Amino acid sequence: MFKVFENHKSTVLSVEKDLTLLNATSFLDMVKKNVLHNGKTKIIVDLSKVSCDTSGLAALMKLNRDLQKLNGKVCIVHGKGIVKTLIEFSKCHEYLSLCENLEEAMEKI
Numbered sequence: 001m002f003k004v005f006e007n008h009k010s011t012v013l014s015v016e017k018d019l020t021l022l023n024a025t026s027f028l029d030m031v032k033k034n035v036l037h038n039g040k041t042k043i044i045v046d047l048s049k050v051s052c053d054t055s056g057l058a059a060l061m062k063l064n065r066d067l068q069k070l071n072g073k074v075c076i077v078h079g080k081g082i083v084k085t086l087i088e089f090s091k092c093h094e095y096l097s098l099c100e101n102l103e104e105a106m107e108k109i
Helices: 024-034 054-069 082-089 102-108
Strands: 002-006 011-015 042-046 073-077 097-099
Touching: 002 024, 011 102, 024 054, 042 054, 042 102, 054 073, 054 082, 073 102, 097 102
Parallel strands: 011 042, 042 073, 073 097
Antiparallel strands: 002 011
């Protein structure tokens, strides 16, 4: 579902499948198990090559809330596709940190 890359400041989750109703819960569970439980609290979720629906967006919002409780941060790389449109239309950009590319996210986090 996603590949994990580490750098000196953050953990990058490169999502490889669309984040939808079919897999949003398992995505969140996998992130908690493989990333949060290992003490990682600065996470970049790269959605630039996939799509997302409202269930996927809800999982990202939950991840954001969980990280805020740990004084952490999540940054969403949205590219220029449907993910950006969905986030802006739903007003979630008021709560999520967004970037157009991975380089920008690495600087921002």
